[in-house]
Amino acid sequence: MNDLVERLRQVLPPEALVTDQDRIQSYRYDRAMFCPAGEPIAVVLARETAHVVAAVKIAADAGVPVVPQGARSGLSGAANAIEGCLVISLEKMDKILEIETVDRYVVTQPGVFNAVLSRAVAEQGLFYPPDPSSWEFCSIGGNLSTNSGGLCCVKYGVTTDYVLGLEVVLADGQVLRTGRRTVKGVAGYDLTKLIVGSEGTLGIITEATLALRPEAARPRTMAALFDSGRTAGEAIVEIIRSGVSLSLLEIMDRTTIMAVNSYKRMDLPTEAAAMLIAQSDAGGEAGAADVATVAKLCRQYGAIECIEADDPAEGELLLEARRAALVALDQLGTTMIDDVCVPRSRLADFISAVEQISLDLDITIGVLGHAGDGNMHPTVVFDAEDPDQAARAQAAFDKVMEVGLELGGTITGEHGIGMLKRDWLVEEIGPVAVSVHRAIKAALDPKNVLNPGKVVS
Amino acid sequence: MNDLVERLRQVLPPEALVTDQDRIQSYRYDRAMFCPAGEPIAVVLARETAHVVAAVKIAADAGVPVVPQGARSGLSGAANAIEGCLVISLEKMDKILEIETVDRYVVTQPGVFNAVLSRAVAEQGLFYPPDPSSWEFCSIGGNLSTNSGGLCCVKYGVTTDYVLGLEVVLADGQVLRTGRRTVKGVAGYDLTKLIVGSEGTLGIITEATLALRPEAARPRTMAALFDSGRTAGEAIVEIIRSGVSLSLLEIMDRTTIMAVNSYKRMDLPTEAAAMLIAQSDAGGEAGAADVATVAKLCRQYGAIECIEADDPAEGELLLEARRAALVALDQLGTTMIDDVCVPRSRLADFISAVEQISLDLDITIGVLGHAGDGNMHPTVVFDAEDPDQAARAQAAFDKVMEVGLELGGTITGEHGIGMLKRDWLVEEIGPVAVSVHRAIKAALDPKNVLNPGKVVS
Incomplete structure (x- = not known):
């Protein structure tokens, strides 16, 4: 030592x-x-x-x-x-090395915070879409290692979709360079996307070249309130089916709405059992048409109230409820946020099932999440000092994943496996995929040096 | 035996x-x-x-x-x-198994032709973007194995961006299921994207779940003619920089234009040294504005002629020149199509360099390609019966890749490595990446059963 x-x-x-x-x-x-x-x-x-x-x-x-x-x-x-x-x-490797405006990429060290990078490229009229809720205090290296998502994934995809190339320190100390700086490239195996999401078990990312987009138009925002989670879920299905292109489609359930109400004094109607928030950044008449379509569908599906923001500031106000959701739930007790992604067609079933889990186990669960891509964050709220409650919280957390798998979903849409869901990974992907994971891990890290026991064991 | x-x-x-x-x-x-x-x-x-x-x-x-x-x-x-x-x-495994319109995916066997799948999902109001030029006679399994691109990549990305999950037969006969049917998912290593583009060396794809998009609006099309490849390259840079969102941006050089003229009797101006074709499928006023922006920039950068199509049929006519390009070049001799992708900012340099190679080696090279993402297909035309010409053709083919690498590009944007570019792969990715390739190959196929000697040896 x-x-x-x-x-x-x-x-x-x-x-x-x-x-x-x-x-x-x-x-x-x-x-x-x-x-x-x-x-x-x-x-x-x-x-x-x-x-x-x-x-x-x-x-x-x-x-x-x-x-x-x-x-x-x-x-x-x-x-x-x-x-x-x-x-x-890697927190001290926090420099942005290059921003290229024609080939549209940024070369960055891993310790740069997501928000810092996003703002730096925005100053050049460019846009780095992946936007985890933690963007003000999460690093790009962590985003890469966990393949982070965020609110605008519904239109723009997740972290891996923006990674052109990496510099990676391997388990034996060799430095691997993957990928390229061009838009396209198929030279050899896609080592870049193998490293992304591998949670530090295959290599340590020391530099990344990330693709950027032209900046988006100003978003148009609307919100709709429903008196049941199920009707909100049905409205979501019709919104997706309509083909409208949204840059954000979020949902919060009754527990979350009430928590936000009391935390932020937002005066959301107390009879609301679900709130949808939608944005389009298509710009001009297209963006307005998108939002109008969503509002029309929400009314058709029984929304008790629809609010269309008149300007971006009012839109931000609507989004504030969603942004405050986790902190608001935190006021009610210790929170444990789950991260299940289900097929969008099964969202209503999922929301009902989580309500049932909450009743069965007599534990508070606030449901919020990215409705547009089916990635839900049921958040269990409990008293960590009470062993019985803590046990029920853990049971509820697991039960939510079980229901997710039953509905054809995955146990993690964007938070990753780490230690928390290692046993559940085996459940989801099965023995053949586990053996392939182990073979790849052993091939790249035969001495099991890098983050052993994480993801797979 | x-x-x-x-x-x-x-x-x-x-x-x-x-x-x-x-x-x-x-x-x-x-x-x-x-x-x-x-x-x-x-x-x-x-x-x-x-x-x-x-x-x-x-x-x-x-x-x-x-x-x-x-x-x-x-x-x-x-x-x-x-x-x-x-x-x-896999050609007889040619059934489409399921098309899901809310979760927007198709489950398919690998032998289905790209065009067959694309039309089947279009009938449901959905859109499978990857569109290699060979789409009428290439299979989805081949598209997956080579991570195919196409004309609309500039807006919609390549094959790997649409693969949600795979069924894969491994080298020992075990059946691996990767991925999921949900939009997002980060459960474990991204085995899906590792298999995509691995050209049959890591497993045999027997089923795929592919993400779909809502159908796009009708495209608006324009073409512009330039009297030098360099000014066309400069116009492309400004078009990209403007942030306009195009669903297609193609280029053809003088050799290709002349070949198309004589093959299709298209009466393109003989003084034209380069032709750009652009499409926007943003729809409505947005699409019209996109195309107008491109036309304005082309004129600013010295286009000798700009043609804006009045309707989709006229747009198709403009695209016909591009679609006919390879067949037209085939009329001039044996063709060997290269596939180099360079940073878009270096396109003008690349076009000039290829002209120089053509002069130096006294060999015809028609340049055509996907200008919007820098993926160029310089096509060497030669008399295969003449050993000296064949040798110069091969030298030109290699020289094009060398220039591509010098300009910060890759030796293959969408056609893959196979046997043709195996030695060049080592040149591009270097010894550490090669050793990682070999380690992964050995981990998944220790007896070297699957397509040995392809990609890496």
């Missing part, structure tokens, strides 16, 4: 190595609930790729597991420390 | 096994130039996944390499037979 620290000290600048036990504590956990974390031996605050290479080589040599870390905003425990590990944090 | 055939005969229905030497001949080659092909022992015409499983197991057991085949329309030799191999053709 001391030998490891000594060897690191010899090759790293002093500011790149943390061995102080108090400081180390803050590098133990991401934001997942119910996931254990061990004590790291040390934390490397890499300033450049060479630091990552050196640290990985020394750790591999010493047989010490490496846990790569971004901003620790993840929700599945993928970044949690392992007992006796070396944490390699 | 006879033992292999005997064992196959025992488990396959008679119509699924071809051993007749004459019939076998037609399963030896895809459409690549200069790629050798061996003699297969037999061809399996699989009707169902179980036939693929049985054939792979028997071949693996006998140590016989397996070459999976779609419609043999590929351009890189990936589907060429290997001496003494077993060809497994």
